[in-house]
Amino acid sequence: MMDEYNGPLLDAAVHVYFIGERHLFTWFAFIEASMARVVILGSAAAVSDAEHDNTHFVLIGDHGPVLIDAGSNPLGKIKDLGIDDEALQDIILTHFHPDHVSGVPNMLMHMWLLGRHAPLRFYGLHHCVNRTEDMMMAFSWDTWPNFFPVTFHRVRERDNTPVLENEDFRITAWPVKHFVPTIGLRIENKVTGNVLAYSCDTEPIPELFELCRDADILIHEAAGVGPGHSSARQAGEIASESRAKSLYLIHYQVWNADPAPLVAEARETFDGPVHLSKDFDEYEF
Numbered sequence: 001m002m003d004e005y006n007g008p009l010l011d012a013a014v015h016v017y018f019i020g021e022r023h024l025f026t027w028f029a030f031i032e033a034s035m036a037r038v039v040i041l042g043s044a045a046a047v048s049d050a051e052h053d054n055t056h057f058v059l060i061g062d063h064g065p066v067l068i069d070a071g072s073n074p075l076g077k078i079k080d081l082g083i084d085d086e087a088l089q090d091i092i093l094t095h096f097h098p099d100h101v102s103g104v105p106n107m108l109m110h111m112w113l114l115g116r117h118a119p120l121r122f123y124g125l126h127h128c129v130n131r132t133e134d135m136m137m138a139f140s141w142d143t144w145p146n147f148f149p150v151t152f153h154r155v156r157e158r159d160n161t162p163v164l165e166n167e168d169f170r171i172t173a174w175p176v177k178h179f180v181p182t183i184g185l186r187i188e189n190k191v192t193g194n195v196l197a198y199s200c201d202t203e204p205i206p207e208l209f210e211l212c213r214d215a216d217i218l219i220h221e222a223a224g225v226g227p228g229h230s231s232a233r234q235a236g237e238i239a240s241e242s243r244a245k246s247l248y249l250i251h252y253q254v255w256n257a258d259p260a261p262l263v264a265e266a267r268e269t270f271d272g273p274v275h276l277s278k279d280f281d282e283y284e285f
């Protein structure tokens with residue numbers, strides 16, 4: 001009986017012994033593939049300096065990147081991350097202020113000069129997308145020959161409105177309270193179910209509780225007390241009220257200012273982990 005019982009077990013053990021390493025590699029590769037990353041490309045408020053670009057970041061999933069805002073030309077940074085510039089095909093613009101969109105013309109010109117063929121899609125509110133098109137027309141981009149396909153997708157200005165869904169992410173938007181129509185974003189990793197919430201530029205409003213609810217990562221602005229903006233203390237209050245699991249402060253003052261004390265300020269109102277986002281920081285979710 002014992003021999004009959006041990007035979008298959010031994011076979012199985014030997015089989016696993018020979019292919020185990022490969023299986024382990026495959027398994028780890030699968031786990032790696034399931035985690036998305038966000039890379040902070042800029043962390044400053046409207047006034048940037050040499051170490052802090054204007055706030056923008058890139059989501060990196062298994063099926064390609066999604067860029068959030070382009071206050072400066074992010075193409076070189078994306079290249080440094082090992083991402084092919086043609087792989088970047090989706091860009092969400094949160095609002096039409098220079099520190100969030102002024103890099104678009106230069107980025108599009110670079111892509112064109114590099115001989116790009118891949119399509120590019122922009123997503124944003126009517127207010128932002130219309131002006132982005134006008135900005136490109138000011139450069140007469142319709143006369144630049146052999147331009148690659150660019151499309152503009154207008155997002156409805158209402159709570160929990162769909163922005164973009166691909167194999168990696170489901171991204172929805174909420175209007176927030178800034179000086180021009182602006183959206184905050186809720187980004188769900190469709191593989192892990194984890195959520196990254198981004199306040200964008202806003203003063204505290206109740207809608208943020210739903211936008212940020214139970215987020216694994218909350219990236220919240222900390223430009224200072226409003227109108228139109230929030231302090232680190234207020235960012236901590238939003239994180240607490242929405243039961244976010246971690247708080248990352250971004251869009252803070254850097255010109256003749258030390259942002260380090262903002263972490264302690266946010267900790268006065270939020271018990272969870274608080275971090276100061278810096279350019280090129282990477283977080284998994």
Ligand SMILES: [Zn+2]
Pocket residue numbers: 045046097099100201251
């Ligand atoms: Zn801003």
